[in-house]
Amino acid sequence: QSVLTQPPSASGTPGQRVTISCSGSSSNIGSNTVSWYQQLPGTAPKLLIYSNNQRPSGVPDRFSGSKSGTSASLAISGLQSGDEANYYCAAWDDSLSGYVFGTGTKVTVL
Amino acid sequence: EVQLLESGGGLVQPGGSLRLSCAASGFTFSNYAMSWVRQAPGKGLEWVSGISGSDGSTYHADSVKGRFTISRDNSKNTLYVQMNSLRVEDTAVYFCARRASGRYYYLDYWGQGTLVTVSS
Numbered sequence: 001q002s003v004l005t006q007p008p009s010a011s012g013t014p015g016q017r018v019t020i021s022c023s024g025s026s027s028n029i030g031s032n033t034v035s036w037y038q039q040l041p042g043t044a045p046k047l048l049i050y051s052n053n054q055r056p057s058g059v060p061d062r063f064s065g066s067k068s069g070t071s072a073s074l075a076i077s078g079l080q081s082g083d084e085a086n087y088y089c090a091a092w093d094d095s096l097s098g099y100v101f102g103t104g105t106k107v108t109v110l
Numbered sequence: 111e112v113q114l115l116e117s118g119g120g121l122v123q124p125g126g127s128l129r130l131s132c133a134a135s136g137f138t139f140s141n142y143a144m145s146w147v148r149q150a151p152g153k154g155l156e157w158v159s160g161i162s163g164s165d166g167s168t169y170h171a172d173s174v175k176g177r178f179t180i181s182r183d184n185s186k187n188t189l190y191v192q193m194n195s196l197r198v199e200d201t202a203v204y205f206c207a208r209r210a211s212g213r214y215y216y217l218d219y220w221g222q223g224t225l226v227t228v229s230s
Contacts, residue, residue, distance in 0.1 A: 002154060035216035037155070044205055044223055045147075045155060050216040088155050092215040098171050099145065099157040099215060 003028060004089055004102035011108040012079045020105045022072045022089035028100055032092040034072040036065055037101075039086045048087070049074060081109045112136040112219045114206050119224030126196050126228070132189040132206030132221055140164065140184040143209040145217060146191050148202035148226075156202075159191060160209065174200075196228045 005023040012018040022034065036049035047056050049065035052072065062078045072091075076083055089102035118130040132144070146158040159180035160169045168180050179192045189206050203225050207217035 002156075033214045033216070037217075039155075044220040045207075045217075046220070047216065047218050050210065050218070051214050056218065086154075090155075090157075090216070096172070097169055099160065099217075101147075101155040101157060104154040 002103040003093060003096070003100040004091065006087075006089060006102040006105045008103070009106045009108065011110055013110045014079055014081065016079045017075060017077045018079055018107060019076075020074045020087055020089075020107070022074070022102050024070050024072075024091060024100075026070060027095035028070075028091040028093040029067065029072055030070040031094055034065065034067050034089055034091050036063075036074045037088045037090065039088065041085070045088065076107070079109055083107060084109050112208065114208065114219060114221035116204065116206050116221045116224040119204065119226045121227045121229065122196055123230050124196060124198055124228055127192070127194045128196065128226060130191045130193070130204055130206075130224060130226070134187045134189065134206075134208070137208070139182075139187040142211060144180075144182065144189045145207050145209060146178075146180060146189075147205045147207055147217070147220075148200075149205070149223075150199070150202040153202075158204070161189070193226070196226075198228050200226065201228045202226060 033051045037045040038048045039045045052067040053065045115133045145160040177195045203223040205223045208219045210218040
């Protein structure tokens, strides 16, 4: 059972901005940094955001992350059809001594 | 170019064992901690196990503790996970992933995965 909670789905039309939330606790998001992963259909996950708001080389600045307290969020601006994917947040959990993922959010471009 | 290539997946009966391997290339393997992450069919991601780069410290999720053992051979640039007492609920695609260097925990490169099916 996932420790981090995300909405199951989010959607928008091309060009719109979509935001995905990730809710955790003091032992994970509250005390460690958050990362986000994008999983396109049939492929392996890909790192999208690390250390709450940093983008790896090659990730467009349309993707941005933020964190406040025990919650985090991922924003996708200028939504494109190629952004249709599942998105997962993740953080180290000090109580579990393990890395925990969110429940995942499927983004649909209408 | 960083590459991670998993192998060893397949069909196994409940109670059986399987060893997965992950061949790494394109970076100094011994300098990086590594992890296994799995994904059951149609489900989300679940971190399974992690191992440090040098001192061999290991971590396992409660769901596999006592049944799975992560290990590595730095001379062969290979990561392993020995899976014993397999259950139907262990059926999943297993990904190996590299933990980025530094203070913060995140997985910067992933393999394509290998499918493990536990069924009678």
